[in-house]
Amino acid sequence: MSSDERRDSLADQAAAWVPPWQRPTAPSATSDAEVLGESPPAAAQEPVPSEPSNPPEPAESPAPQALPEPPRVPEPARLPEGPGAPAGAEPAPPGESVPERASRTRRRAAPAPEPPPELDDAELRGALEAILLVVDEPVSELVLAQVLEQPAERIGPMLDEIAAGYTAAGHGFELRRAAGGWRLYTRPEYATHVERFVLDGQSVRLTQAALETLAVVAYKQPVTRSRISAIRGVNCDGVIRTLVSRGLVEECGTEPDSGAFLYRTTTMFLEKLGLNSVDDLPPLAPFLPDDVEELADATR
Incomplete structure (x- = not known):
């Protein structure tokens, strides 16, 4: 055999050579002869290929087989952070999932309750007069604003307007400021009539x-x-x-x-x-x- 033919034969053998760890393993079957301790017949034995006297050298050393990586636990999904995050978004705490973050965002971004409707001047005037008729002590503008759910800036001017209207109309009562609040009082010029009504028939003298x-x-x-x-x-x-x-x-x-x-x-x-x-x-x-x-x- 010439040297060229020998090189071709070695190249073919190297190309057809399969590493032992990649060879398919035949399923092992336990025959009756093996159970009885007899050697299997020659036809049943797998022929062992004879290796050439001069085994061909592999062109490249095979890389060792990589071990399978352990399964990775998926991390909880998070909302985007950094430049692509929504405006005003806060960094997610470690371990916070998307549902938790979304719930927290909804709580923070819950719309504020709508302010109560603003009363017109006629309705505000009537509500103030109704409250002032039942109070037993002077009531402040801030309390009136809280009760009526109206801006405090509207209460003071409206009370001044009501007081001026009572005075201009000549009513027997007046609205005036006292002890840091507002209350209805009878006018001083009618004090004698009020005193007679309160005292006559309602007080009994002691013996x-x-x-x-x-x-x-x-x-x-x-x-x-x-x-x-x-x-x-x-x-x-x-x-x-x-x-x-x-x-x-x-x-x-x-x-x-x-x-x-x-x-x-x-x-x-x-x-x-x-x-x-x-x-x-x-x-x-x-x-x-x-x-x-x-x-x-x-x-x-």
Whole structure:
């Protein structure tokens, strides 16, 4: 064989050569002969190809087979960041998925509630007048604006306009500012008529006995009924009941020794007399007779 023919034969063998790890493996079948320990017949044995005495050298060394990569856990999808991100979008926190980010974005971008409709001047005027008729103390412009859900800048000018309209029309009441707020008041020129209406038929004068009993309670409080009767010289049970029903006197416990009820004056009593406390009561000395000691000795 010439050298050229030998080179061609070696090249063909090298091209047809298959590495052992790439050769297909035939399924192994356990025959009856193998189970019995006999050698399989010659026809059943796979012929072993005889390798040439001079095996051809491979043109290139085969690369080792790469191991399969472990499965990668897919990362949660995120909204785009960087130059392509939507305007005003914040970077997604680590591990935040698209549904979570979308929910957070919807909460942040929720539309603000629409402001309440603005009332026209006639409706605003009527609403202010209705509220001012039921208030029992001056109400500020800010409170009125919050109740009516209107800008505070509209409330002040509208109240001034209402007050001017009452004055121009000559109504018996007026709207004026007092104690940091607004309230309706009767006009001073009609005070006598209002006073007559409030007092006539609605106030009952106290009797002389009630006044004396009330004076004893005021200066000697807390005091028992027996002590009041001893000072006045007459039984005062009925008068005490009258003063309690009028709200001028009230019970304030019991006496430790006898267990009798003690009485004192109430806040209404101070209100009616215009006093801040019972300490403001006038002293009794100027009203006592000169022979008070002689009278006290005579009663003993």
